[in-house]
Amino acid sequence: KQLYGPENKAQDKYGKSYGKYFSTVTRQLAGSIIIPVETPPGTYYPTVRLKVNPKTGAIEDAALLEKSGDKMLDSFVRKGIGKVGSIPPPPAGLDATLDITLTLVRR
DSSP states (O other), X not given: OOSOXXXXXXXXXXXXXXXXXXXXXXHHHHHTOXXXXXXXXXXXXXXXXXXXXXXXXXXXXXXXXXXXXXXHHHHHHHHHHHHHOBOOOOOTTOOSEEEEEXXXXXX
16 A cells, blocks of 8 residues: 555655745656656656755665556656756755655656
8 A cells, every 4th residue: 555645745744834845856856757658657656765965965865665556667766866866955954864755647
């Protein structure tokens, strides 16, 4: 059973005051991920845990907390995050470890 999805995203646990930050980060991450043509049409909600440098935003480690349900897409999620390299540094009040649910749509 998936813990996170369209109604309950991992970043929601940080509070609404960080909404703009997470919106920017999720857009950046999702934009770097290529959805393979073999992935069936649908909406996928992989959740990643990023460890970032709090000063530079460099992604030091990334792991899938919850898989998308499509094995090939999961490997593309990992590759896409690796391509990003860094995100905006977390604002004051956030740790260097961030859990983020992405929304990926294959039409």
